[in-house]
Amino acid sequence: MNHPLPIPPRAEKRPRVETWHGHEKRDDYHWLKADNWQEVMHDPAVLPQDIRHFLEGENAYHESVMADTKALQDKLFAELKGRIKEDDSSVPAPDGPFDYYSRYVTGGQHPRYCRKPRGQDGPEQLLLDGNALAKDREYFRFGGVDMSPDQSLIAWSFDGNGSEFYELHLRDAATGTEHADILQNTAGGATWTADGKSFFYTLQDDNHRPLKTFRHVLGTPQSADMLVYEEKDTGKFTGIGKTKSEKWITIDIHDHDTSEIWLIDAAKPDENPRLVAARVEGIEYDIEHRADQFIIRTNEGGAEDYKLVTAPVANPSKENWVDLIPHRPGIFIVSYIVLKDWLIRMERENALPRIVVRHMASGEEHAIAFDEEAYSLGFGEMREYDTGTLRFTYSSMTTPAQVFDYDLSARTRVLRKMQEVPSGHDPSQYVTRRIMAPAHDGETIPVTLLYRKDARLDGSEPLWLYGYGSYGISMPAGFNTNILSLVNRGFIYAIAHIRGGQEKGRRWYKTGKMEHKENTFRDFISCARHLIAQGLTREGAIVAQGGSAGGMLMGAIANMAPELFRGIVAEVPFVDVLTTMLDDTLPLTPPEWPEWGNPIASKEAYERIAAYSPYDRVEARDYPHILAVAGLTDPRVTYWEPAKWVAKLRELKTDGNLLLLKTNMGAGHGGASGRFDRLKEVAFVYAFGLKVTGLAQN
Numbered sequence: 101m102n103h104p105l106p107i108p109p110r111a112e113k114r115p116r117v118e119t120w121h122g123h124e125k126r127d128d129y130h131w132l133k134a135d136n137w138q139e140v141m142h143d144p145a146v147l148p149q150d151i152r153h154f155l156e157g158e159n160a161y162h163e164s165v166m167a168d169t170k171a172l173q174d175k176l177f178a179e180l181k182g183r184i185k186e187d188d189s190s191v192p193a194p195d196g197p198f199d200y201y202s203r204y205v206t207g208g209q210h211p212r213y214c215r216k217p218r219g220q221d222g223p224e225q226l227l228l229d230g231n232a233l234a235k236d237r238e239y240f241r242f243g244g245v246d247m248s249p250d251q252s253l254i255a256w257s258f259d260g261n262g263s264e265f266y267e268l269h270l271r272d273a274a275t276g277t278e279h280a281d282i283l284q285n286t287a288g289g290a291t292w293t294a295d296g297k298s299f300f301y302t303l304q305d306d307n308h309r310p311l312k313t314f315r316h317v318l319g320t321p322q323s324a325d326m327l328v329y330e331e332k333d334t335g336k337f338t339g340i341g342k343t344k345s346e347k348w349i350t351i352d353i354h355d356h357d358t359s360e361i362w363l364i365d366a367a368k369p370d371e372n373p374r375l376v377a378a379r380v381e382g383i384e385y386d387i388e389h390r391a392d393q394f395i396i397r398t399n400e401g402g403a404e405d406y407k408l409v410t411a412p413v414a415n416p417s418k419e420n421w422v423d424l425i426p427h428r429p430g431i432f433i434v435s436y437i438v439l440k441d442w443l444i445r446m447e448r449e450n451a452l453p454r455i456v457v458r459h460m461a462s463g464e465e466h467a468i469a470f471d472e473e474a475y476s477l478g479f480g481e482m483r484e485y486d487t488g489t490l491r492f493t494y495s496s497m498t499t500p501a502q503v504f505d506y507d508l509s510a511r512t513r514v515l516r517k518m519q520e521v522p523s524g525h526d527p528s529q530y531v532t533r534r535i536m537a538p539a540h541d542g543e544t545i546p547v548t549l550l551y552r553k554d555a556r557l558d559g560s561e562p563l564w565l566y567g568y569g570s571y572g573i574s575m576p577a578g579f580n581t582n583i584l585s586l587v588n589r590g591f592i593y594a595i596a597h598i599r600g601g602q603e604k605g606r607r608w609y610k611t612g613k614m615e616h617k618e619n620t621f622r623d624f625i626s627c628a629r630h631l632i633a634q635g636l637t638r639e640g641a642i643v644a645q646g647g648s649a650g651g652m653l654m655g656a657i658a659n660m661a662p663e664l665f666r667g668i669v670a671e672v673p674f675v676d677v678l679t680t681m682l683d684d685t686l687p688l689t690p691p692e693w694p695e696w697g698n699p700i701a702s703k704e705a706y707e708r709i710a711a712y713s714p715y716d717r718v719e720a721r722d723y724p725h726i727l728a729v730a731g732l733t734d735p736r737v738t739y740w741e742p743a744k745w746v747a748k749l750r751e752l753k754t755d756g757n758l759l760l761l762k763t764n765m766g767a768g769h770g771g772a773s774g775r776f777d778r779l780k781e782v783a784f785v786y787a788f789g790l791k792v793t794g795l796a797q798n
Contacts (some may be wrong), residue, residue, distance in 0.1 A: 105702045106164045109157040111747035120682065121703035123710070127679065129747045138306050141263040144732050144765065145245060145385040155732070155743060158761040161726075165760060169787040172796055176585055181776060182523035183581035191491070191503045191516045195250060195483035202639070207284075209774030210234050215273075227273060228256055238766040239689050241773040243288030247273070248296040249346070253318075255290035255299055262768025263733040264288075265304055270318065283322045288317075291340045291349055291650035294367040298341045300328065300349060308735045310338050310689035312350050329362060335690035342366065343389040344485050345439055346757050350387060356571060356613075356694045357717070360382045363416075376411075377418040384535055388438035389413070389497045390460065395438050396421065404606045408436065408445070420713040425458075432605040434574075437479060440486040442508050444635065446477065448574070451546040451603040455492060459509055466511065474534040474548045476578030478502075491516075496580035497550040497593075500525065500727035513563075520591075521581060529553050530786035531585065533576070537596075537623075537630035544744040545623050546597040546604070547631070548577040552587055562666065562793045563630060563637035564590045569600030569620040570610035570649035571695060582782050589790065589798040591643075592636055598623035613695050618712060628664045640666055643789040647671035648737055648769070655714025655745060658723055666727040666790040669785055672734055672769055676741040677713040678706070687735050715741070722755040725792040727785065728763065734768040758792060 112281050113128040132151055139146045141689065163712045166173075189203030198215040205212065210230025216222050229243075239544040243266040256265040266288040270279040286303040287310045298317045302310040311334065314325040329351050332336045337354040351373055358381050359512070362373035376387060376394070385398035394411045399409075400418065408425035411417075415493035425445070426431070433682030434453065435443040454478060455468040470477070480491030480503055488508050496503040500519035506512070531553055537546040555561060564586050568575055576593050585591050597603040600612030600620040614619045624644075631637055642665050646654045651673020657670050681699050684690055690718040697705030711715055726749065728742040745759040762784070764771060772778045 104759075106161060108750060109154065110750060111154055111743075113751075120699065122142065125678075126691055127744075128751075129744040130679070131494075132743045132747065133738070137738065140170065140592075140732055141308065141735060142261075142265065143512045144261060147732070148761075151740075154747075155739070155761075155763045155765070156611070158746065159763060159765075161763050162760040165758060166784070166787065166791070169791055169796055173780070173787045173789065174749050175782045176786050177780055179523070179585050180582055180779040180782060182744060183400065183521045183525070183584065184775070184779075185520040185522055188520070191532045192216070193481040193483050193491070196246070198251060199249075200483065205231070209461075209776055210240060211242070222629050225273075226276075227254055227391050228271070228619075233258065239768075239773050242771070243268070244288075244290055245288045246299070248292050248294050248299075249294060253279075253296065255292070257286060257288050257290075257338065257525075258289075259768075259773075261733050261766070262459070262731055262736050262764075262770070262773070264308070264768060268301065276278075276437050281316070281318060281320075282317060283325075287339070289340065291342050292366075293349070294346070300351075300364075300369075301444075302338055302340050304455075307334075307685060309334060311336075313340055314340055318469070320739060327543070334684070335693060343387070345389045345440075346485065348387075348389050352386070354384070354693050357382055357384060358694070359386070361385065361387050362575075363387075364781060375524075376416050379383045381571040387416075387437065389438070390438050390443075395424065395432055395436070397436055399606070404610075405429060405431055406433040406606070408433065408443075408744045411746055430468065430605055432602060434602075435479070437482065437490070439488075439508075441488070442490075442506075442683060444479075444490055446479065448603070448605070450596055455490075457490070459508075468492075468506065468513075470494065472499065472532070474577040475499070476576035478576075495519070497577055497579065498527040498530045500579050502526075519579065523575040525581070525584070527766075531555075531793075534577070535630075535634070538629045539619075539626050540622050541619075543623075545599075545627055547627050548595040548597065549636075550583065550587055550594075552653075555592060557631075557636060559638045560645065561590050561592050561637060562641045562795070563594060563631055564645065564789065565594045565596060565624070565631070566644060566645050566650075567596040567598055567624045567653050568648075568650040569596075569598040569612055569624070569653055571600070572602045572606070574601045574603045582786075585786055586789070589795055591789075591795075592625070592631075594631060594636075596624050596627040598653075614697055615708060617708075619754060620653060621660055621712065624653055624657055625661045625664065628661070632664075632764055639664055641793065643667040643669065644669070645669040645785075645789075647673070647729075649674050650738070651675060651742075652677060652714060656689065656712050656717075658726065659714060659717045662721070662723050665724040667727070667789055668723075669729075669789065670742065671729040671771075671785070672731060673714075673728060673742050673745070675714040675745040676707045678716050679713075680738075680741065681705075681709060686738070715745050715748060718745070718752055720752045723749065723757060723759075725758040725788075727758070727760045727762065727788045729781075729785070730763040730772075731768040731771065732765050736769045738764060758788075760788070 114131045116130040186206040192199035192201040202211040208231045211227040233704040246255045254271045257268040270281040275697040288301040290300045309332045349364040353360045361376045361381035409421040419449040434446040476495040485525040503517040504513045533549040589691040608709040654670035655675040700705035729743040730739045
């Protein structure tokens with residue numbers, strides 16, 4: 101930090117001026133958005149040279165600035181890799197005559213998908229080898245891996261450059277022979293018909309929108325595929341799936357607060373889809389099947405935290421919905437599984453999840469109990485409908501992930517797997533806590549903490565504060581081996597469960613979106629201030645981290661309360677909110693309007709977004725050290741958002757702190773595809789945080 105820094109690159113200013121609702125909007129760096137961005141998603145080599153020159157210049161600059169942390173990055177990577185069981189495998193999931201599982205080989209970057217005879221140790225049959233398929237590719241990530249009903253064929257897909265356009269293939273499971281069927285630009289998954297002679301899939305259009313559902317008959321070209329459903333509203337997503345019973349294929353049309361489902365009998369794929377209930381703005385539902393009924397989770401009728409209803413298969417329209425699990429305010433039904441004899445639901449109350457089991461014939465219910473102060477729960481892989489066993493996962497900030505099989509009748513659980521940490525992990529040396537931080541308006545915000553048992557807790561330690569707060573996505577208080585590299589070096593690690601997520605129910609989400617979006621940012625700042633007030637850290641000693649919409653949070657808090665933070669890590673950050681929401685040709689713009697508002701149609705929405713959009717609020721002032729991470733082929737948060745943000749910050753900021761832009765020229769939203777390559781990216785981020793807090797020597 102005491103050595104003179106190299107001269108950072110400066111982006112040329114090419115002003116673009118527009119007028120919206122009487123407001124002049126000037127954008128000096130709009131040119132960083134490639135006019136041919138759709139082509140770039142498919143082929144990054146066609147990126148215009150002036151844009152490539154800028155991004156590569158920023159990459160060269162960050163490499164130069166971070167060169168003194170190379171040994172630290174290598175050390176961090178070795179630690180992160182040392183906590184991974186290199187030949188790890190999943191717990192086999194039974195399905196008819198086979199057990200299915202994935203596993204890694206030592207040194208391998210990608211998973212292998214395998215099966216073996218049910219209940220036996222072998223012989224193993226290798227279905228797909230990710231390492232072989234990824235050979236000679238800079239980027240490779242599996243999409244769907246979907247077995248045909250008779251388990252003889254595999255419909256599998258991959259993304260070859262991070263743009264999330266998936267190429268779908270068909271393989272003979274017994275011989276490994278690839279069929280001639282190859283489908284381009286799919287959304288990733290295949291949903292099989294009952295006879296296994298065809299499958300349904302969703303196609304991504306040139307603007308990366310999944311609006312069309314097709315049926316592919318085996319052995320025919322993609323050009324002959326039948327259009328089954330086309331969504332005309334570009335503000336909606338379309339997905340294809342199947343009920344757990346495998347009787348019904350579902351076409352799900354939705355945005356962030358409205359949904360509509362069409363059904364096709366899996367045994368009668370030639371029939372036209374039939375509607376369950378027509379879309380009504382603000383009403384959501386999803387569907388499962390059991391015997392002569394559908395079981396539906398919905399917020400219809402003012403059920404803010406959702407309820408479960410039944411509907412007859414013969415006529416599942418809304419007038420026939422009957423409450424099964426009535427709405428209970430404050431108890432949020434997160435998800436549910438329907439089995440032949442059982443209904444299992446995941447609920448969340450006071451920011452803690454629980455699993456509730458219901459025997460369908462008797463109506464008797466019981467909950468599966470857990471003791472820790474803060475923890476994470478999830479449903480595991482379950483392939484069969486007619487089963488009396490529930491698979492679930494459990495972890496906490498101190499407890500490695502565990503996989504349990506739970507006997508629904510006997511109410512007993514069997515531990516099937518405990519996450520191994522090869523380099524060692526002693527949970528007794530760490531403390532996890534849940535505290536509540538007061539918000540600006542009287543709400544209380546859950547904060548999950550992890551620190552070493554010997555931490556001083558006198559305000560002298562730095563603190564790493566993570567947040568997201570959008571789309572109703574809740575941040576789990578689960579085990580993460582990576583963050584031990586921070587905690588072991590003296591950081592207190594905290595997750596701020598701010599509004600915009602659903603930790604405290606649907607209301608928590610609704611009061612962190614649209615006209616209430618500022619609550620998300622103010623909650624995060626309130627958490628930081630409370631942690632300082634509690635003596636856990638001090639002002640200017642916090643590193644904040646967030647990605648995607650959490651990156652927008654990072655940009656907002658950098659503008660609103662920069663004095664609180666020593667460093668900010670914004671990964672694939674959604675920081676040019678106003679410009680993106682004004683461009684209805686971009687992949688996610690119309691579907692995002694229910695989350696942020698439509699500034700094209702509404703002056704009020706324009707002014708509201710303009711008031712917090714990080715790029716638009718950058719001004720001449722001091723900022724913390726900032727690292728922005730981007731992916732060139734990212735279809736969700738396009739590369740030019742962080743690029744423009746950094747260019748404007750570099751022009752206006754008045755401090756001498758670090759400002760780095762790291763663009764992955766061969767990846768998209770999720771970063772590097774290989775598990776070890778991804779750890780190198782984590783090591784870089786951690787090295788940045790350690791460097792700016794003066795802990796790089798540790």
